Amino acid sequence: MDITIKNEGEKTLVTLDGRLDTTNADQFQSDIQPLLDLQKPDIDIDCTNMTYTSSQGLRIFLSLQKSVLARGGKMVLHNMNPQVKEVFDITGFSNIIAIR
Amino acid sequence: MKRTSFSRRLSIRVIVLVGIIFIVQLAVVAYTTNKLIAEETERSTQHMLHGTIGEIELPLGEVEIATSTVASLVTSMPDPATVATIIRRTVEIDSLICGGSVIYPTPDGIKATMSYEDSTGTVHSYPLTGGWTEGSWPQRCLSIISQCRSPFWAPPYMAEGKRSQRVTAFCFPVFRVVDGDSVLQSVVTAELPVDWMDEKCKDLRPYPNSLTTIACGDDIIGIDDSVLLLQIKAAVMQDTNMQKVVDDMKRGEDTMRRIGSGANAGYVVYGPLHNGWTLSVYCQYKDILTRASQLHIFLLILGAIVLLLLYFTCRYTIHRMSTPITQLSDAALRMAKGDLNTQLPEIKSSDEMKHLHDSFVYMQNSITEYIDELKTTTAANERMESELGVARNIQMGMLRTDFPSNLSALLVPAKEVGGDLYDFVRSDKYLYFTIGDVSGKGVPASLMMAITRAGLRFVAGVDQTMDRLMERVNVSVTDTNSNEMFVTLFMGRINLENLHMEYCNAGHNPIIVVPPAGDPYFLKSKPNLAIGLFEDFTYQAEELDLAAGTRLILYTDGVNEAERADKSLFGNDRLLEWARLHATRRSASDKEVVDSLYAAVQQFIQGNTQNDDITIMSITV
Numbered sequence: 001m002d003i004t005i006k007n008e009g010e011k012t013l014v015t016l017d018g019r020l021d022t023t024n025a026d027q028f029q030s031d032i033q034p035l036l037d038l039q040k041p042d043i044d045i046d047c048t049n050m051t052y053t054s055s056q057g058l059r060i061f062l063s064l065q066k067s068v069l070a071r072g073g074k075m076v077l078h079n080m081n082p083q084v085k086e087v088f089d090i091t092g093f094s095n096i097i098a099i100r
Numbered sequence: 101m102k103r104t105s106f107s108r109r110l111s112i113r114v115i116v117l118v119g120i121i122f123i124v125q126l127a128v129v130a131y132t133t134n135k136l137i138a139e140e141t142e143r144s145t146q147h148m149l150h151g152t153i154g155e156i157e158l159p160l161g162e163v164e165i166a167t168s169t170v171a172s173l174v175t176s177m178p179d180p181a182t183v184a185t186i187i188r189r190t191v192e193i194d195s196l197i198c199g200g201s202v203i204y205p206t207p208d209g210i211k212a213t214m215s216y217e218d219s220t221g222t223v224h225s226y227p228l229t230g231g232w233t234e235g236s237w238p239q240r241c242l243s244i245i246s247q248c249r250s251p252f253w254a255p256p257y258m259a260e261g262k263r264s265q266r267v268t269a270f271c272f273p274v275f276r277v278v279d280g281d282s283v284l285q286s287v288v289t290a291e292l293p294v295d296w297m298d299e300k301c302k303d304l305r306p307y308p309n310s311l312t313t314i315a316c317g318d319d320i321i322g323i324d325d326s327v328l329l330l331q332i333k334a335a336v337m338q339d340t341n342m343q344k345v346v347d348d349m350k351r352g353e354d355t356m357r358r359i360g361s362g363a364n365a366g367y368v369v370y371g372p373l374h375n376g377w378t379l380s381v382y383c384q385y386k387d388i389l390t391r392a393s394q395l396h397i398f399l400l401i402l403g404a405i406v407l408l409l410l411y412f413t414c415r416y417t418i419h420r421m422s423t424p425i426t427q428l429s430d431a432a433l434r435m436a437k438g439d440l441n442t443q444l445p446e447i448k449s450s451d452e453m454k455h456l457h458d459s460f461v462y463m464q465n466s467i468t469e470y471i472d473e474l475k476t477t478t479a480a481n482e483r484m485e486s487e488l489g490v491a492r493n494i495q496m497g498m499l500r501t502d503f504p505s506n507l508s509a510l511l512v513p514a515k516e517v518g519g520d521l522y523d524f525v526r527s528d529k530y531l532y533f534t535i536g537d538v539s540g541k542g543v544p545a546s547l548m549m550a551i552t553r554a555g556l557r558f559v560a561g562v563d564q565t566m567d568r569l570m571e572r573v574n575v576s577v578t579d580t581n582s583n584e585m586f587v588t589l590f591m592g593r594i595n596l597e598n599l600h601m602e603y604c605n606a607g608h609n610p611i612i613v614v615p616p617a618g619d620p621y622f623l624k625s626k627p628n629l630a631i632g633l634f635e636d637f638t639y640q641a642e643e644l645d646l647a648a649g650t651r652l653i654l655y656t657d658g659v660n661e662a663e664r665a666d667k668s669l670f671g672n673d674r675l676l677e678w679a680r681l682h683a684t685r686r687s688a689s690d691k692e693v694v695d696s697l698y699a700a701v702q703q704f705i706q707g708n709t710q711n712d713d714i715t716i717m718s719i720t721v
Contacts, residue, residue, distance in 0.1 A: 019667070022541070022711060052669075054712075055539035055588075055657065062633065063584045091588055091607035092629030 001050075003031045011042050017049040020057035029060055036064070041073030048079040058093055065097050076100055106425075107418035115411045122403045130396045134389050138367075141388045142356055145306055145369045145381055152304040153371055153379050156297060156314070159196050160375060163270050163290050164251070166194055171272040171288040174202060183286075184213035188225045190290070191215045198267065199259060199291035201228070203238045205284060210238050214260060216291070228260070245273045245287055253375045255319035256294045266294040268316065297321045304379075307387035315349060315378045345370065349378040360384070424453050428460055440468050488516040488543075495546055498553055500524060507533070508690035509717040510698055512658075518713035519545025520656050521553050527561040529597045535654040535717050536589040537608065539630075544585065545713075548632070551580050552587050566591060566604040567641035570631065574606070578635035586630040590654060599648060599721050604641040606631045609657055612679050616649035616686075620679035622672070651683055651693070651720045658714035662701045665708045670701055683718070690718040 001024050002017040012035065020028055035043060053061075061077075068075040076098040080088065088094045170190055174183050180202065187200040199216035212228035228238060237260055244252060251272045259267045269289045275282040298321060301312040314321035341359040345368050348355060352372035360366050363386055370380035386393075427445035434442040444464070447457040495517050503509065509522045519538030524531065534556055538545040555576035559569045570591055577587060590611055592603035603623075605611075607630030610622035626640040646652075655675075662670040682688065682696045694716045701714060 054661070055537065055586075059539045059584055059586065062586070066584070089627055090609060091586075092627050093607070095627060095629050096634070 001028050001031075003028065005034055010040075011044055012038060014043060014045045015049075016045060016047055019052040020050065020060075021052060021054045022056060025054065025056040025060065028057070032060070032064060036067050038071070038073065041068045041071055041075065043068065043073070043075040045075065045077045046079055047077050047081070047084065050084055051081065053084055053087055055091075058087065058091060061097060062093065074098070105419070106422055107415045110418050111411050111414040114414050115407055118410060119403075119407055122407070126396065126399055126403065129399075130392070133392055133395075134385075137388060137392055138385060141306070141383070142367055142369065145367075145383060146356060146371075148304055148306065149369050149371055149379060149381055152300055152312075153373055156300055156379065157373055159292070159296075160253070160270075160373070163194075163196055163292055166190060166197065167200075167270045167272045167288055167290040168251070170200070170290070171274050174274050174286055174288055175276070180204065180211070180213065183288075184215070184225060187213070187288070188215040188223055191217055192223045194290075196292060197290045198265070198293050199263075199269075201238075201289045201291075203228075203241060203287045203289065205242055205286075210242065212238050216259065216263060218263065224262075241269075241271050241287055241289065242284075245271060245284060249273065249275075249284075253316070253377070254289075255316045256321060259291060267291040268294055268297075268321075294321055301379075304381060306381070307383050309384045309387050311382045313380055314373070315380065317376075321377075345380075349380070352376070352378070421453070424457065428456060431460070435464065435467070440464065440471065485516075491543070491546065492516045495549070498550065503690070506690065506720045507531075507718070508694045509535075509715070510694045511713070511715045512698070512710065513541075513546075513713045514658070514710050515542045517543055517546035519549050520658065520713035520715040521549045522654070522715055522717050523553060523556055523560075524717075525557075525560040529595055530561075531594045531596055531719070532560050532592070533594075533654070533717065533719060534589060534591040535608065535611075535656065535715060536587050537656040537658075537713070537715070538587045539585050541713060544583070548577075548581070548585050548587060552577055552589070552631075556591075565641050566593060566602045567639045570604040570606055570628070570639040570641070571637070574631040574637060574639065575635045577632040581632045584633070586632040588630045592652075594646070594719075594721060596721070599646040599650070601644045601646055602641055603644070604628065604639050606639060609655060609660060611655075612653035612676070612683070613644075613646075614651040614653065614679055614683045616647050620653075620676060620683060622676070646721050648721065649686065651690075651718060653679060653683055653693070653697070654715075654717040654719075655697070656713060656715040658710070658712035659697065659701055659716060661712060662705050662714070663708060663711055664705050670704050674700075674704070690720055693718040 001020050004015040004017075006013045006015075014032075014035065035041065065075055078100055080099055085094075085099065088097065088099060170183075170186055173186055177183060177186075183202045187202055191197055191200050199214065201212050201214040203210060203212040210228075213225065214228050215223055215225040217223050237254075237257060241254065244254070251270065254269045254271055256266045256268045259265045269291045272288045272290075274285045274288065276285045277283070297314060301314060301321065304312045339359045339361070341357050345357050345359065348357070349370055349372075354371035356367055356369045358365070358367045359382075364384060365386070366382055366384040368380055368382045370378055372378050424445045424447055431442050431444050442464075444457065444460055447454045492513070495513075496511075499509075499511055499521070500523065504526065507524055509524075511518070511520055511522060513520065519541055520536065521538075522533075522535045524533040526532075536549070536552055538548040538552065552573070555573040558576065559572050562569060562572075564572075570589070573589070573591075586607070588608035589606045590603065590608040591606075592601055592611075594601045603625070605625035606628045610625060612620050613623050614620040623644070625642055628639045629637050631637075660670050660672055660675050678697060678700050682700075683693050688696070697716050698714065
C-alpha cells in the first residue's frame with residue numbers, strides 16, 4: 001500500500017494505491033499519522049487504486065473517521081472500486097463514512 | 101596439512117632477516133678489511149724491500165771501494181807479483197771478499213793470478229795459466245770489459261779452484277795510455293759469495309709463498325726453491341702485467357704491480373740496486389689474507405651459532421608470549437562446545453594480550469548473559485505458547501460441536517486462537533443460529549469473540565425481534581470495546597414449524613440460500629453497521645420464508661477472501677459456483693457440504709498460508 005499525502009489550501013489530499021491487508025495494516029496506521037495531527041481536518045481520500053481492504057483496514061478508516069469528527073473536521077473517500085465498496089457496504093461502514 | 105607453529109614461523113623470519121643483515125655486514129667488513137690489509141701489506145713490503153736493498157748495497161759498496169783501491173795500486177805498481185800479494189792480502193783481511201784476481205791480457209794469452217779463501221779460512225794463491233777455453237771466467241770477464249770499458253758486477257758463476265761456491269765478482273778494469281790510446285792493462289776482480297745474498301733474499305720473505313729474487317742481468321739470485329719458482333713462474337709469467345714488470349725492472353723503476361689472478365693473485369714489489377741489479381718480492385694475496393680469511397670464517401661460524409641461539413631464544417620467547425593465545429583459543433573451543441564458564445588463562449602483562457583477554461572475558465560474560473536471557477525468553481515463549489494452547493482449547497470449548505442432524509459447522513483459526521465464532525441454540529420451535537467475525541486476528545480478536553459469544557448467549561431465547569436482539573448484543577459488546585474493534589455478525593431464527601426465518605445482518609457477508617429448486621443466491625440484506633462501534637445504532641431485521649429442503653450456507657470472509665500466493669482471492673463468483681455444484685445435492689449431509697467448501701478453499705489457496713480464520717456453517721430445513 002503506497003500512500004501520498006498532499007496539502008492543497010485547506011484541504012488535505014490523500015491518494016491510496018494497492019492492497020490494504022493484514023501484512024501492511026500496521027504500516028498504514030503509522031503512514032496516516034500526519035492526518036491525525038491536523039488541526040481542522042478536511043480530508044479527501046482518493047481510493048481509485050485501492051484494490052482490497054481487510055477488516056483491519058476498515059478499523060483504521062473508522063478510527064480515522066472518529067478522530068476527524070472529534071476535531072470537528074470531515075473526511076470523504078472518493079472513487080472506491082466496486083469490490084472495496086462492497087466491503088464497506090456489507091459491514092455497514094458506508095453508513096458512517098462518507099463515500100462518493 | 102601439517103601446522104607450522106606461529107613461534108616457529110616468526111622465528112624463522114627473524115633469523116632469515118638477521119642472517120641476511122649479518123652476511124651483508126660480514127661481506128662489507130671482509131671486503132674492506134681485505135682491501136686495507138692488502139694495501140697496508142703492499143706498503144710494508146715496499147719498506148722491507150728498501151731495507152734489504154740497503155743491506156745488500158752496503159757490502160757491495162765496500163767491495164767496490166776495496167777493489168778500486170787495489171786497482172789504483174795496480175796502476176802505480178805494475179809488478180804482477182806485488183799485485184798478487186796485495187790481492188792475497190786483501191782476501192785475507194776482508195771478511196766479505198772470498199777471492200780475488202788480477203787478469204792481464206797479453207799477446208800470448210791471458211795471464212792471471214787467483215787468490216781465494218777456502219772453507220777453513222786458509223788463503224790459497226795460484227796462477228791461472230793456459231788452457232783457457234772459450235767461455236771461461238777470465239775470458240768472459242775480458243770480453244765484457246772490452247765492450248763496456250767500465251767496472252761492472254759479474255752475474256753469479258761457479259767459483260774457480262777447489263771451491264763449490266757460487267760467487268759474483270766486481271771487476272775493475274785498469275787502463276794505460278799507449279800512443280794516445282787507452283789500452284786495457286789489467287782487470288782486478290774481487291769475488292763475493294752469493295750465499296749471503298741468498299740469505300738476505302730468504303730473510304725478506306714476508307709470507308710462506310713469497311718469493312724474493314735479485315735479478316742480475318739474465319741470472320737470478322735468491323732462487324733455491326726451484327719447485328716453488330716453477331709453480332709461481334707458471335702462474336705469473338702468463339700474466340699480461342709480467343711484461344710490464346720486466347720492462348720496469350730494465351728501466352730501474354722502484355714500484356709495485358699487481359699480477360696474477362684467482363688463487364695466484366698477488367703483487368710484485370721491486371726496486372733497483374745501484375749496480376743495475378733489481379731486488380723484487382712477489383707475494384700472494386691468499387697468503388696475506390689467510391689470517392683475515394680465518395677471522396672471517398671464525399666470524400661466520402660465530403654468527404651461525406649466534407643465529408641458532410637467537411632462533412631458539414626467539415622461538416621460546418614467542419612461544420611463551422603467545423601461549424595465552426593458544427589457551428584462549430582452546431577456551432573458545434570449549435565455550436563453543438557449551439562450557440561457558442571455562443577457565444580463562446591469567447594474563448599478567450598489560451599489552452594487547454591483556455586486551456584480548458579482557459575482550460574474551462567480556463564476550464564470555466555477554467554470551468552467558470545472552471544465553472540466560474534467551475533461556476528466560478524461551479521459557480516465556482514456551483509458557484505463552486502453552487497458555488495459547490490452553491486458550492485455544494478454551495476457545496474451541498466455547499464452540500458447540502453437538503450438531504443436530506440438520507446443522508453442521510467448522511471453524512479453523514489462522515493462528516492458535518481466532519476471532520471467528522458460530523453458535524446455535526434450539527429453543528422451543530425456534531432454531532437460533534449465528535456466525536460472526538471480529539476484525540483482526542489472534543488474541544485480541546479471540547477476547548472480543550468471547551465477549552460477543554457471551555452477549556449472544558445472554559439474548560438467546562429472548563422473545564424479541566431480531567433487530568432488538570442485535571441491538572442488545574451491540575450494546576453489550578460496545579460497552580466493553582475501547583479499541584475500535586468491531587464484529588460483523590449474522591444472526592437468524594427459524595421457526596421450524598412454518599420455516600419462517602427472521603434475521604439481522606450486522607455488516608456480515610451475505611449468506612447463501614440454496615433453494616430446493618433453482619440456483620443458489622446471496623441473501624441481500626439491509627446495510628446494518630457491524631456491532632461494537634456505536635451502541636445507539638438502530639439495526640433492521642428482515643424476514644424470509646423458506647421452502648422445505650432449503651439449505652443455508654453461512655461463512656466468514658476467511659472463505660471468500662482466501663488468498664493464493666499470487667494474491668488472487670477465492671471470491672464470491674467462485675463461492676456461488678461451488679454452491680451450485682456441491683450444495684444443491686440433496687443427498688449431501690450438512691457436514692459433507694461444510695467439508696466440501698473447506699476443501700475447495702484449501703484447493704484454491706494451493707498450500708498458501710491461511711491468512712484469516714475460516715468458519716463455515718450449513719443448515720438444512
